[in-house]
Amino acid sequence: MPTTTEYAPSVQTHPNRAVLGEKAAAEAAAILRERLAAPGTARIMLAAAPSQEATLRALSEAEGIDWNRVHAFHMDDYLGLSADAPQGFGNWLERHFVANTPGLGFERMRPDGDPESEAERYAAAMGDEPFDLVLLGLGVNGHLAFNDPPADFDDPRAVRVVELDPVSRQQQVDEGHFPDFGSVPPRALSVTIPRLLDTHVVIASVPGAQKRQAVIDSLEQPIGGEHPGTALRRHPRVHLHVDLESAPV
Secondary structure (H helix, E strand, C coil), X not given: CCCCCCCCCEEEEECCHHHHHHHHHHHHHHHHHHHHCCCCCEEEEECCCHHHHHHHHHHHCCCCCCHHHEEEEECEEECCCCCCCCCCHHHHHHHHCHHHCCCCEEECCCCCCCHHHHHHHHHHHHCCCCECEEEECCCCCCCECCECCCCCCCCXXXXXXXXXXXXXXXXXXXXXXXXXXXXXXXXXXXXXXXXXXXXXXXXXEECCHHHHHHHHHXXXXXXXXXXXXXXXXXXXXXXXXXXXXXXXX
């Protein structure tokens, strides 16, 4: 659970993003198998981004997980896109993970309706129970979900309508999701940082040279909203997986 105490994330460096994905997924699978050894279900929160693709692919192939007892949520999505837009994060997760994990329950955001009403609906759908596992990345500007700087580490809401800062919008172009800056929606729905960190374990997959400074800032800058990734140091069980390009040293 997030606290005001500062913790040191466990940082593992891998030779490339494929190995990073395998190792991060192995950790995630072990957590899910342990949770599912007891009665009940497991609740997971997922990020949708190229940085997560290797991890999610390997996790979908993991053995010994009863996906019928796993319920997944996702942490953000654009406002203003058509329901079938391939850039939509719910659609991305359907293609890259949900379709490969038969039986998984997936609660999607519905970003094509009234944004404020959907924020309230999705918050209610998540409920108040902590997640068992959150799988996330870091934005180029250090954002967690779409909590861009200056991020609110004590936001009372679970889901919020946010304005994307220019760095976040340009990242979507640089990663090939949109043809130009103007095509990137300026607003999104995002799960807030306190709700993201209300989880037993966080596994962060952060490959690529473009993320190296965000990794350094998250580990070394003073904890605060100007560097959203520093919020990870408020949680006692964060496993940060980087590759040689994103490694802080």
